[in-house]
Amino acid sequence: MRARGWLVGAGALLAGLGVLAMGLELAGYDAGRALGALWSGAFGSWYAITSATLVRAIPLVVIGLGLAISFRAGALNIGAEGQFYAGAIAATWLGLHAGSLPSALAIPAVLSVAILAGALWIAVPVLLRVRYGVLEVISTLLLNFVAEATTSLVVQGPLQERQGIYPQSDAIAEAARLPLLPGTRLHAGILVALAGAAVLHHLFTRTLWGFQLRAVGLGPRAAEISGRIDGRWMAAAALAVSGAIAGLAGGIEVAGVSYALFQNLSPGYGFTAIAVALLGRLHPLGVVLAGVLFGALEAGASAMQREAGVPAVAVYVVEAVVILVVLLAESLRRGGMTGVAAIGSATGARARG
Amino acid sequence: MTESVALLGGFLAAAVRVATPILLAATGETITQRSGVLNLGIEGMMLAGALAATLGATAVGPWTGVALGIGAGMLLAAVFALVVIGARADQVIAGTAITLGAVGLTGTIYRQAYGAGGAGLDLPTLTTIPLPGLSSLPLLGPALFAQPAPTYLGFLAVPVVWWLLFRTRVGLALRATGESAEVARASGVPTRWVRAVATIVGGGFAGLAGATLVLAQVGSFAERMTAGRGYVAIAIVVLGRWHPVGVAIAALAFGAAMALQFLFQTLELDLPYQLFLMLPYVLALLALAGMVGRVRAPADLAKP
Numbered sequence: 001m002r003a004r005g006w007l008v009g010a011g012a013l014l015a016g017l018g019v020l021a022m023g024l025e026l027a028g029y030d031a032g033r034a035l036g037a038l039w040s041g042a043f044g045s046w047y048a049i050t051s052a053t054l055v056r057a058i059p060l061v062v063i064g065l066g067l068a069i070s071f072r073a074g075a076l077n078i079g080a081e082g083q084f085y086a087g088a089i090a091a092t093w094l095g096l097h098a099g100s101l102p103s104a105l106a107i108p109a110v111l112s113v114a115i116l117a118g119a120l121w122i123a124v125p126v127l128l129r130v131r132y133g134v135l136e137v138i139s140t141l142l143l144n145f146v147a148e149a150t151t152s153l154v155v156q157g158p159l160q161e162r163q164g165i166y167p168q169s170d171a172i173a174e175a176a177r178l179p180l181l182p183g184t185r186l187h188a189g190i191l192v193a194l195a196g197a198a199v200l201h202h203l204f205t206r207t208l209w210g211f212q213l214r215a216v217g218l219g220p221r222a223a224e225i226s227g228r229i230d231g232r233w234m235a236a237a238a239l240a241v242s243g244a245i246a247g248l249a250g251g252i253e254v255a256g257v258s259y260a261l262f263q264n265l266s267p268g269y270g271f272t273a274i275a276v277a278l279l280g281r282l283h284p285l286g287v288v289l290a291g292v293l294f295g296a297l298e299a300g301a302s303a304m305q306r307e308a309g310v311p312a313v314a315v316y317v318v319e320a321v322v323i324l325v326v327l328l329a330e331s332l333r334r335g336g337m338t339g340v341a342a343i344g345s346a347t348g349a350r351a352r353g
Numbered sequence: 354m355t356e357s358v359a360l361l362g363g364f365l366a367a368a369v370r371v372a373t374p375i376l377l378a379a380t381g382e383t384i385t386q387r388s389g390v391l392n393l394g395i396e397g398m399m400l401a402g403a404l405a406a407t408l409g410a411t412a413v414g415p416w417t418g419v420a421l422g423i424g425a426g427m428l429l430a431a432v433f434a435l436v437v438i439g440a441r442a443d444q445v446i447a448g449t450a451i452t453l454g455a456v457g458l459t460g461t462i463y464r465q466a467y468g469a470g471g472a473g474l475d476l477p478t479l480t481t482i483p484l485p486g487l488s489s490l491p492l493l494g495p496a497l498f499a500q501p502a503p504t505y506l507g508f509l510a511v512p513v514v515w516w517l518l519f520r521t522r523v524g525l526a527l528r529a530t531g532e533s534a535e536v537a538r539a540s541g542v543p544t545r546w547v548r549a550v551a552t553i554v555g556g557g558f559a560g561l562a563g564a565t566l567v568l569a570q571v572g573s574f575a576e577r578m579t580a581g582r583g584y585v586a587i588a589i590v591v592l593g594r595w596h597p598v599g600v601a602i603a604a605l606a607f608g609a610a611m612a613l614q615f616l617f618q619t620l621e622l623d624l625p626y627q628l629f630l631m632l633p634y635v636l637a638l639l640a641l642a643g644m645v646g647r648v649r650a651p652a653d654l655a656k657p
Contacts, residue, residue: 027465076445078584124638134641135650138588142634145581153627275453278446313460313576320454323446324436331442331657 005281012325013293016318023317024310034308038315041303042296051185052302055257057295059084059249059266061193063273064280064287065200066245072204072282073238074217079125079140080246081270082147083118087250089154090117092261095172095254096159106175111192111251118247121147122240130236144270152263159261168262178256187256192248193291197284204284213238246270267298275323294319358492364609364616365496369504370570372608374399374562376507378586379593379600380514381558386590387518388551389531391655393448394433395559396583397455401425402563404459407476407574408466410567415479419503419564426560427553429455434552438545441657452583460576479503479569501569503561508601510558515597527551531651559583585637592640595651603640610636 017035024031042053063080070077077083091114098106121143128134152167154160159169178187204210216231216238249269258265276294280286301315378399385392392398405425410418429451436447479501487498518524529537530544538544566582567574589607593600614629 023461027461128638128642132642134638135591138591138641139638141584142588142638145634146631149627149630152630153625156627157625271449272453274449275446278443278449311461311464313457316453316457317461318457320450320457323450323453324442327442327446327450328436328440331440 008326008329009289012322012329013318015325016321019321020314020318024314029310030308034304034310037304037307037310038297038300040300041307042300044303047184048299048303050181052299053292053296054186054190055295056298057292058187058189058193058256059253059269060273060276060294061288061291062189062196062249062252063246063269064276064291065193065196065284066242066249067273067277068200068280068282068284068287069213069245070235070238070242071277072213072217073235075129075235075239075242076137077122077125077140077239077242077246078137078274079122079143079147079270080242080249080273081266081268082140082144083121083243083246084250084253084266084270085147085151086117086121087114087247088254088261088265089151089159089250090114090247091176091251091254092159092169092172095176095259096170097173098176099173101173101175103175103179106173107178107255110172110176110255111248114251114254115244115248118250119240119244121247122243126236126240126243129239130232136239148263151261151265155261155263166262169260171259172254176255177259178252185257187252189252189256192252193288196245197288201284246273272298272319275319279323279326293322360616360619362492362495363619364612365493366499367612367615368605368609369496369500370608371611372605373500373504373507374566374570375582375586375589375607376601376604377503377510377565378559378562378583379589379604380507380510380597381555381562382586382590383593383595383597383600384514384518384527384558385551385555386654387531387595387651388527388548389534389651389653389656390434390437390548390552390555391444391448391587392430392433392552392555393445393584393587394429394451394455395448395555395586396579396581397452398426398429398433398556398559399563399566399579399583400452400455400459400577401429402560403567403578404463404563404574405560406564406567407463410477415477415568418568419479419561422564422567423557423560426556426558426563428556430553430556430559431549433556434549437657438548438552444655444657456577463574463576476567476573478567478572479565501565503565503569506561511597511601518597528651531653534653534656559586562586588637588641591650592637592644594644606640607633607637 021031021035024034041048043049063084067077067080091110094113095110098110101109122140124143125134125136125139128139129136155167155169161168161170178189180187212234216234253265254261272294276290277287280288280290297315297318301312304310304315305312378395382392382395402422402425406418406422409421433447433451436442437444481499481501483499488494490498518528526537526542527547529540530542530547534544563579566579571578585607589603590600592603610633613632614626617624617629618626
């Protein structure tokens with residue numbers, strides 16, 4: 001079972017890179033040189049691995065882990081991008097004022113407000129779902145646009161740099177910044193991502209909560225009828241947690257990478273993380289691997305643009321092909337799936353077997 | 354007095370212009386969702402339509418652009434249909450992947466075709482076609498009857514799609530497929546073909562919406578220029594309760610909320626413009642909350 005999954009993943013990646021190479025040759029680029037640059041930009045050196053690939057993988061993994069929780073419960077949070085920005089705004093605000101605190105206090109404080117902001121941002125969709133039955137797919141999606149406009153508003157208003165020229169904030173206090181691995185740009189957020197994956201793995205496979213979550217995602221009615229699970233509450237809680245975690249990712253990005261807030265802080269992390277969560281089959285280890293893969297592709301893409309003149313966005317085609325091939329392989333084997341819930345069940349089977 | 358009438362007239366015209374691409378995309382998505390397919394790739398199909406329209410308009414002329422835009426949307430929708438209907442794969446994931454791929458593909462082709470400088474503003478666009486007589490009506494005349502052709506197409510599509518969905522055997526088969534594919538299949542409906550065709554038609558509408566955005570609204574292409582309009586169209590389908598008339602009303606209301614920012618810019622109110630950027634989305638959320646208990650999605654939506 002495991003070996004098959006690896007095989008499918010490797011095959012999908014090869015197919016994606018093959019499509020890219022073919023397209024580049026047709027468009028008149030030097031495909032060999034482009035793929036070489038992609039590889040060396042992602043894995044070519046210790047610096048590339050740590051400072052490019054892993055730094056980009058961190059937000060994808062963190063958000064992806066949160067989304068795995070909500071997707072397992074059958075709640076489709078498509079608004080991680082917005083929750084990420086809510087977390088980033090809150091972290092910046094506190095980070096600017098945390099200069100007098102020691103790091104041991106400033107960092108946890110900054111990350112905590114980011115979590116809180118993410119949770120607050122998703123509180124509206126949670127409330128609308130529980131109280132009015134509004135589909136969270138739509139409500140979380142709509143709030144992405146509101147979050148982006150809010151970011152634009154605060155970087156030209158209350159959080160704008162002191163000189164008031166550029167639409168961005170000042171750098172946050174040194175004390176609020178995450179420690180770096182010496183000689184690289186890899187920050188302590190990687191520990192948060194890995195610890196989160198380990199904790200989730202334990203919760204999903206070894207606790208009653210993990211079982212109930214899956215039960216709710218697979219069949220809310222059956223879970224209700226069993227009388228032991230309040231499905232509505234479980235799904236709402238899972239949704240809230242996923243938002244809080246996406247907020248945390250925004251806080252980590254500010255405290256570990258950008259040190260400041262500006263528009264387009266996220267190159268679509270919240271959307272790519274949906275693909276990461278699903279490609280990782282909602283399994284914590286799978287999410288880590290998928291996150292590193294997509295982080296590597298996007299890190300390599302920048303190198304590809306610098307060294308071979310190929311637009312970096314071309315790498316999204318590779319990501320799309322990887323997802324579609326894995327999807328095709330999965331559904332051909334299973335003879336058809338039924339929605340996101342089926343992924344949860346597939347994951348469950350895999351986690352046990 | 355005449356000044357405020359002119360202001361209001363301008364606002365209404367802007368509202369209709371902004372609403373048109375969303376109306377077109379949402380009308381197509383209504384057909385698709387009624388057949389039981391949730392197409393999140395609509396955002397990517399709009400983007401593909403926008404780029405194809407730019408290429409076609411540059412090479413030949415605006416109407417070639419429109420045709421290529423529709424074709425590009427249908428082509429991507431066919432790929433989507435192959436994956437979700439042919440192989441019965443998950444619709445949410447496949448739709449996300451299609452949009453991701455379209456962002457990459459359009460960005461790459463655009464830079465390859467036009468270089469870093471972009472297509473520029475010399476793109477031949479669709480001009481407005483004032484309808485004789487009607488366009489000189491006060492207030493509503495210029496807003497409704499002095500628009501480019503896609504707006505008229507969008508309005509025309511509303512009764513046509515309504516008639517198709519609710520007054521024909523094809524429409525009955527399509528709705529039955531969306532409500533219960535199993536029952537429809539048992540009564541002889543080729544459900545997979547129905548869904549495939551509904552998906553590809555929806556993709557054509559999305560492509561036309563993208564072409565409209567470029568050729569009748571913005572006047573040039575930019576990477577990721579759809580900026581979530583495809584996703585908005587999905588929200589509009591829900592707000593319009595999966596009914597063409599409801600969808601048209603929701604799309605126009607959303608367009609009006611978006612056009613408010615132009616109105617307030619002219620009034621020179623001392624408020625941050627971002628508040629007006631948020632407004633349409635906040636209003637849509639409130640409207641969704643207000644519809645409590647009165648909406649029901651097609652029962653077999655997003656099930657393979």
